[in-house]
Amino acid sequence: MEELVVEQVSFAYRGRRVVEGVSLGLRPGEWLALLGPNGAGKSTLLRLMAGLVWPQGGEVWLEGRRLAEYRSWERGQRIAFLPQTGPYPEDLTVEEVVYLGRTPHLGLLGRPGPADAEAVAWAMERTGVVGLRHRLLPTLSGGERQRVLLARALATRPHFLLLDEPTNHLDLHHQAEFLGLLAGLREAGVGVLTVLHDPNLAQRADRVAFMAEGRLLALGSPAEVLSQELLQGVYGAHVRVRSVEGRPVVLIG
Template sequence: MKGLEAKGIRGPFALLGVDLAVRPGEWLALLGPNGSGKSTLLRVLAGLLRPGEGRVWLEGKPLRAYGSYPRARLLGYLPQNGPYPEGLLVEEVVRLGRLPHQGLWGRERREDWEAVEWALEVTGTAALRQRFLGTLSGGERQRVLLARALAARPRYLLLDEPTTFLDLEHQAEVLALLRGLSRMGVGVLSVLHDPNQAALAHRVAVLKGGRVIAEGEPQAVLTEPFLRSLYGPQVRVRLIEGRPHVYLDG
């Protein structure tokens, strides 16, 4: 079966039994209060953490059956934070995304350079290519790290708060990019905090207390009664052109 699927994921940490699937060509936004297990779930789906119970399937095979390079060719992962190569140039950082395709000797081919150029272009980071990663602003760094994940040309993309540190213009560009990637057949799972950003996705899932408590199309999930039960009575929802718009009253 095509897709990335979690079945009965219990543990580590906050996860208490999660079933979730990302299909090719769709964008799934994952919402939830702090501490609900969103980042942990992404790490399980990326193969970086092993669940205490349950299993992750990738295109019909258990994720653990894949070697690290075959898995990295299929799955791109952008964590919320982590150790990054501050002393490398932006272009060198993005080229790291091609390592899973280059084999033991790391020989670069034309398709590697083309993928790097494409990733730099679509993330708006081509002008930064000769800057060191450690000299960039938080927003610039975020876009470069997204470019590194995209350079692998993965079939599935796992993004933990990809709009963090970005100004409004670049938030809009990244969200449009995610929609565009899904149209290209990529399955996208993004952790987001803003319900209005999540409303742009094809589907929304809400994680609370280590479980998925709601899942479906944005207009079915992002309702005022549900969001008020999740975030408080000040939340209001208005439909604008059929899409939920979430705001705070007063």
């Protein structure tokens, strides 16, 4: 099985170690949810897996090869990364922004063809932004902008999709749509890694990884990882975990 794997990776910013000896693999067709408190190193781990920064210890592997051996456009074809925030193009329409997801696939002339148009239309349909196609990004609400950026990532048609807090700014309706979208991506064989803050959104994931202080504390099924002991120990808050239809539900207070 060709995976996206981090093997004992470590990384430090200005001498401060933010990821320490983390090992895990993302499988094709799997949804892996990554949880942990602020400052746990979750976003940095995603950037390491996307090849945006390089580990100072350990190795990242993509489909049996070191990630560093791939050219940037080859990585871009296989891995799509959606950060929490970033510079957004203010003078492009929604459709033009989604077309940016096809950049790694364009040839020397950089001209999109029928396959690119098909991928863009599919991504916009799946994220519900077709009706926004002629709007400029700054005119959108936070939730609309998030769906457009997700469409851009999907338009890449990646093997692996790395999403850093993708449910930020999404209301309950669009959170439910997002979970349905993940189900479709899994069926299509895409490996999806999402950083989440709400453990209840992670209960439908195939596996859950939990980080704190740069280290991986737990990795397993939602029922195995989302334990009352672990959550109380890390967050220092009183929580209760109940099983509802075989899935863990976290209650605060």
